[in-house]
Amino acid sequence: MITKQTAYEPFTTDSVVDYLKQRELINPESPVVCEEIGDGNLNYVFRVTATDSNRSLIVKQALPYAKVVGESWPLTLDRARIESESLLQAAKVVPELVPAVYENNPVLASTVMEDLSSHTVLRKGLIEGKRYPELAKHIGTYLAYTLFYSSDFGLEPAAKKELATRFVNPDLCNITEDLVFTDPFFDHETNDFPEALRPDVEEIWADDNLKLEAAKLKQLFLTKGEALIHGDLHTGSVFVTEGSTKVIDPEFAFLGPIGFDVGAFIANLILNYLSQEARLTDTSERNEFQDYLLAVIKETWEVFTETFSGLWKQDGKGAFITVPGYLDYVLSQILQETVGFAGCKIIRRTIGLSHVEDIDGIENSEARINVQRAALQVGRKLILKRESQEKIEDVIALVRGAGNE
């Protein structure tokens, strides 16, 4: 349902309640409580609860700038439309893996959606050492369905081109192009790292071979409009319980390379894996949890490739789909690109703008810097060795070995 509104205004905790009551999304007679709960970098997130029925809703609203920086960083409001349309697009193929969207208002740049407060943000759960038995199955399925059915493998060419026109997202892509693929590889003012890490960072800035590979990966991100990707699939964009998984926050969605989503998820699991070196002091507890994280990476990849292959055989489009070797070629390209993108993401979250709590939350500064150093080594290896990764076990072995050299 799209509502008409004449002018944009940022919501307050009062006006968002008035809005929901006016729209009868909440009973106008109900007493309500409302709080702003957004902890992300970019937007407002309000939770509104009718206290008589305990029914609650989430209203997410984009600001005309990046919340974390302020008005000096203007950002399109259109990202709210892109986010809700992307959630609706995902709901066509995996409704159980995304929050229900009840309304999008393009003028207010707001989305009213299901409240997932019964779930935990995956990043927080992993920091606390929690395990989620269904996570890999759910994310592998989410990736396979959303990516296959928005690619030329699962869509007719005209439908794919129509999809591309709805998800032109230059402002948000520009954030990724700068913060993931450019700034960390140069002495740029947005970078953010402790002085103790400077020698390691300067090694990156001086490494022309690494920069060449980063340039190739950036080129892929700029040019490979393979599927409608989430665009920011880190562990803060995944809500979990023991048996349920929901992917949120696809405001960076656009037609990009499939490996960027897979790589983002894997990168954030690797960042948590590395952080446990400083978090879990008991060796066997640490080894077990790190093994669990690597098993999630392996299973996510296996579920993704098996499901993607099943959809390819069942619903694949085009004359070449049954040609022997084509599917294997596509999956091997995706693996190599996944690995390279994961490497860029890891480096970015270590020395670029916007880190991860998994590492920044380590209180002992020496231990934290050791983890950051290991992250840079892993990120670098993933980028440089991506073309020799033939199977997911190679990637797991690389992660296990890289921090120890």
Ligand SMILES: Nc1ncnc2c1ncn2[C@@H]1O[C@H](COP(=O)(O)OP(=O)(O)O)[C@@H](O)[C@H]1O
């Ligand atoms: N559907 C939801 N249900 C419950 N909480 C939510 C929901 N969407 C977002 N949140 C809360 O708001 C936070 C920020 O949301 P997010 O979509 O990541 O915002 P941003 O785009 O600013 O990064 C999440 O970490 C979560 O705590």
Ligand SMILES: CSC[C@H]1O[C@H](OP(=O)(O)O)[C@H](O)[C@@H]1O
């Ligand atoms: C100043 S934008 C930095 C960073 O923020 C986004 O993450 P999120 O919206 O989930 O907080 C995205 O990862 C951007 O790269």
